[in-house]
Amino acid sequence: MTDDAEAPEERVPTRYGCPLTQRFGQDVIYVDRQRYLDVLKATADDGYEMCLDVTAVDYLKHPDRWLPDGVERHRFEVVVNLLDMKAGRRLRVNVAVPEDDPSLPTLFDLHPGTEAMEREVFDMFGISFDGHPDPSRILMPEDWDGHPLRKDYATGEIPVQFKAGNAR
Amino acid sequence: MTVHVGHVSQTSEGSQEMKPRSEIVASELLREIGAVLRLSETEAAALGDLPETPEEDQTMVINMGPQHPSTHGVLRLMLELRGEEVLRCKPVIGYLHTGMEKQAEQLSYLQGGTNVTRMDYASPLSNELVFSMAVEELLGISNDIPERAQWMRMLLVELNRMASHLLFLATNGMDLGAVGMMIYGWREREEVLRFFQKVTGLRMNHNFVRPGGVAADLPAGWRDDVLRLLESIPGRLDEYDLLMTGQPIWRERLQGVGVLTPTEAVALGATGPILRSTGVEWDLRRNMPYLHYDQVEFDVLVGQYGDSFDRYAIRLNEVRESMRIVRQIVELMPSGPYRVQNKKVTPPPRARIDESMEALIHHFKIFTEGFRVPEGEVYVGIEGPRGEIGCHIVSDGSAAPYRLHIRPPSFVNLQSLPHMLRGCLIADAVAVTSSIDPILGEVDR
Numbered sequence: 125m126t127d128d129a130e131a132p133e134e135r136v137p138t139r140y141g142c143p144l145t146q147r148f149g150q151d152v153i154y155v156d157r158q159r160y161l162d163v164l165k166a167t168a169d170d171g172y173e174m175c176l177d178v179t180a181v182d183y184l185k186h187p188d189r190w191l192p193d194g195v196e197r198h199r200f201e202v203v204v205n206l207l208d209m210k211a212g213r214r215l216r217v218n219v220a221v222p223e224d225d226p227s228l229p230t231l232f233d234l235h236p237g238t239e240a241m242e243r244e245v246f247d248m249f250g251i252s253f254d255g256h257p258d259p260s261r262i263l264m265p266e267d268w269d270g271h272p273l274r275k276d277y278a279t280g281e282i283p284v285q286f287k288a289g290n291a292r
Numbered sequence: 293m294t295v296h297v298g299h300v301s302q303t304s305e306g307s308q309e310m311k312p313r314s315e316i317v318a319s320e321l322l323r324e325i326g327a328v329l330r331l332s333e334t335e336a337a338a339l340g341d342l343p344e345t346p347e348e349d350q351t352m353v354i355n356m357g358p359q360h361p362s363t364h365g366v367l368r369l370m371l372e373l374r375g376e377e378v379l380r381c382k383p384v385i386g387y388l389h390t391g392m393e394k395q396a397e398q399l400s401y402l403q404g405g406t407n408v409t410r411m412d413y414a415s416p417l418s419n420e421l422v423f424s425m426a427v428e429e430l431l432g433i434s435n436d437i438p439e440r441a442q443w444m445r446m447l448l449v450e451l452n453r454m455a456s457h458l459l460f461l462a463t464n465g466m467d468l469g470a471v472g473m474m475i476y477g478w479r480e481r482e483e484v485l486r487f488f489q490k491v492t493g494l495r496m497n498h499n500f501v502r503p504g505g506v507a508a509d510l511p512a513g514w515r516d517d518v519l520r521l522l523e524s525i526p527g528r529l530d531e532y533d534l535l536m537t538g539q540p541i542w543r544e545r546l547q548g549v550g551v552l553t554p555t556e557a558v559a560l561g562a563t564g565p566i567l568r569s570t571g572v573e574w575d576l577r578r579n580m581p582y583l584h585y586d587q588v589e590f591d592v593l594v595g596q597y598g599d600s601f602d603r604y605a606i607r608l609n610e611v612r613e614s615m616r617i618v619r620q621i622v623e624l625m626p627s628g629p630y631r632v633q634n635k636k637v638t639p640p641p642r643a644r645i646d647e648s649m650e651a652l653i654h655h656f657k658i659f660t661e662g663f664r665v666p667e668g669e670v671y672v673g674i675e676g677p678r679g680e681i682g683c684h685i686v687s688d689g690s691a692a693p694y695r696l697h698i699r700p701p702s703f704v705n706l707q708s709l710p711h712m713l714r715g716c717l718i719a720d721a722v723a724v725t726s727s728i729d730p731i732l733g734e735v736d737r
Contacts, residue, residue: 148429148670174558176673177682177699186688190667203684205671205699209558209572212579216671237561240707248393263386263736266308272394273695279394 140166143192152216154195160219161229164204168234172206172215175235178242179203180221180249184275199223200251204231221251230256248273310353310370310382350374356721358387364463364725365732369709371721378721381713383706388736396696400662401427404693405499408683411698412734413496414459417452417488418676419698420501421445425582426672426683427503430665431637438629441505446583447518447621448491448501450614454525455484456677457607457614460729461532464604467726468545470536480528487517504638505631518622522615529611537605546601550712550724553598560708563701564679565610566728569595569602576675588620600727607729610677636663662691678702678729700734 137144140163142153155163180202183189191197198220206215221228230253231238242253243262250271252259260266270277351374358368366387372380396407408423409416428434462477485495490511492498500507536542552562554570567574575592577585590613595602631638639658640651657663667689673682682699705728712724 147668150670152669175561176563176680176704177671177684177697179684179697179699181669181686181695186686186694189688203669203671203697205673205682205684209574209579214671214673235561236559237704237707240703244703260308261386262308263389265386272391277394279391279398 140170143195145192150214150216152218154192155217155219156196157219157221157228160217161231161234164217164231164234167206167215167217171208171210173209174207175204175231175238176207176214177203177205178231178238178245180245180251180273182249182273182275196220200226200249202228202245202251226251227254228252229254232256247271250274308384308386310372310380351379354718358384364730367706367725367730367732367735369721369725371713371718373718376717376719378713378716378718381710381721383709385703385706385732385735388732390737392737393695393697396693398692400691401503401665401693402658402662404696405502406497408696408698409497409499410733411700411737412676412678412681412702412731414731415452415456415677416497417445417448417501418674418681420499421449422672422674422676422681422683422698423685423696424501424503425674426670426685427665429670429672430668430685430687431503431663432666433504433632433634433637436632436634437505438632439626440509440628441630441632442583443621443625444506444510444630445501446585446588447618447625448488448506449583450617450621451484451487451518451521453677454611454614454618455481455488457611458484460607460677461604461611464726464729465536467722468542470542473532473535476528476532476535480525483521483524487514487521490514490517502631504634505629509630515622515625518618522619525611525615529608532608537608543601545720545723546604546727547599548597549600549720550716550727551597551599552708552712556711557598557708560711561704562679562708564675564677564705565603565606566679566705566708568593569606570598571596576673576680580673582674587624588617590614590617600723603727603729664689664691665693673699676701678731678734679705698734698737700737702728702730702732703735703737706730706735 139153142155142163145152153163180200182200184199187197200221200223202219202221204217206217219228226249228251230242232242232255239258240262242256243258243260245251246253246259247261247263248271261268264272351372354371354373356369356371358366368384368387370382370384371378392407392411396404399407404423405420408419412419425434428437458477458481462474462481465473465477488498489495491514492500492507552566552570554572557567557570557572563574571594573592573594576582578592593606593609593613595606635654639655644651645655665687667687669686671682671684673680679701680699681701684697684699685693686695688694709725709728713721716724
């Protein structure tokens with residue numbers, strides 16, 4: 125971790141060995157990809173029994189976003205929302221995913237409810253989940269090109285891809 | 293229904309359809325069962341839960357939907373059948389996908405409400421509420437929302453919960469052959485929607501709950517309208533009890549059908565009535581209160597068996613609980629402003645524009661360029677009629693969200709379908725699908 129004299133907090137708090145921020149009153153930890161599965165296992169053991177949501181953000185056009193010190197900056201960030209029902213607390217896990225190798229291990233074995241959400245992230249962002257039981261597109265047609273929620277995927281200039289329909 | 297013949301073209305990313313039986317290995321099924329039941333694969337195998345592998349020529353894959361009337365829209369279920377028994381099921385979705393999350397990146401925060409309200413079209417106000425709460429969180433004004441706005445939001449959201457559950461009762465009745473119920477459910481829902489029309493101007497897709505408060509004050513005579521509604525509905529609900537709840541045929545169709553255990557429900561991320569039907573007491577209104585739900589009295593209804601009947605009974609009685617909440621809201625509704633008095637967020641009233649240059653400027657700026665929202669990332673979750681509706685917004689400091697994601701409860705709840713249907717009869721597939729109460733607009737967005 126680098127010491128930045130201008131940083132508002134003198135020391136970044138951590139949880140599960142990851143930098144923890146509490147902006148807007150919400151607990152967010154920033155995990156690097158190598159420790160992703162281990163940290164998620166630790167959170168599950170710690171009471172975060174339900175995985176509510178898996179989504180992603182493409183920071184292509186907003187690269188200089190605020191991040192705690194020592195957190196890697198990559199194009200994609202996968203966002204996992206966890207819920208601890210006994211203590212009534214939430215935790216958000218942000219994982220940076222690099223552009224040249226957009227992949228993460230799947231959470232399926234830990235939280236089988238992430239099956240469809242990971243498929244959606246793959247469909248929309250092209251981030252693949254290693255070990256996913258059904259790594260196919262979920263919302264777009266299966267022969268679609270590109271991943272629509274990426275920031276370099278233009279809106280309004282989509283070529284017609286349903287060629288079979290035109291030929292009729 | 294069409295019988296599935298052959299394979300569709302498949303890309304390297306894999307087909308969306310169900311894998312043929314010959315490509316399924318036992319370990320995959322074991323892994324799925326083990327993950328859902330939170331067991332190791334050996335433990336799952338010891339359960340003996342694994343269906344035996346039938347010969348390929350004894351099974352048939354049938355597509356139910358996407359235009360089957362009982363699938364609530366364009367849900368397509370691929371069912372692998374042996375006789376009438378469902379061996380495997382795979383929901384295929386995406387037929388209604390219109391890229392609403394991509395669209396949201398083009399719309400300003402003021403326009404965003406028109407987009408999210410169209411996702412779950414049976415409970416539009418909940419979607420608007422969660423979006424507004426997330427934006428307010430980013431703006432740092434979530435504590436400044438006037439009291440009247442908070443209570444109005446609660447009133448509308450609870451009435452919307454009633455409308456949504458009445459719609460469920462209607463379609464659930466229709467799916468199971470109580471066709472008269474369809475008319476009754478729609479009739480009562482329409483009365484709620486008539487009140488919405490009076491308040492918001494529209495029956496659906498209101499865009500009424502907005503960042504900073506609500507769009508307009510309640511119209512004169514709203515109290516009488518609500519009380520009239522609260523008087524008319526209880527008797528009708530008792531009729532439903534007569535028509536359905538106590539009926540042996542109704543019970544026979546629903547009891548013990550599509551059973552889900554608490555462990556499975558939590559593992560699959562199911563929320564709302566589906567989670568509560570398994571006996572888990574979890575309702576965000578009670579467990580993590582937002583708005584003023586900590587100031588009203590209501591019961592969180594839980595089931596015992598986790599079957600389709602419990603899910604039906606919970607929704608029916610949640611209508612009664614919502615009425616109880618609405619009655620308290622009518623009593624407690626304070627007077628005062630209904631929008632936050634912050635000129636940067638709230639457009640000035642029409643009358644001010646004629647007399648104040650500054651008001652005109654603010655009005656112009658808000659409606660052309662929108663208001664800027666500070667950089668940040670939030671996730672807000674509320675209890676919608678179908679479970680937790682979450683809104684995840686990333687702001688880059690401009691007037692439109694950098695990324696907006698709605699956590700749709702139906703989308704997640706739909707994943708429990710294959711588990712509930714395994715080993716069911718095909719006629720029960722209709723009952724179980726109906727009891728999930730999916731709204732496909734929200735599933736596909």
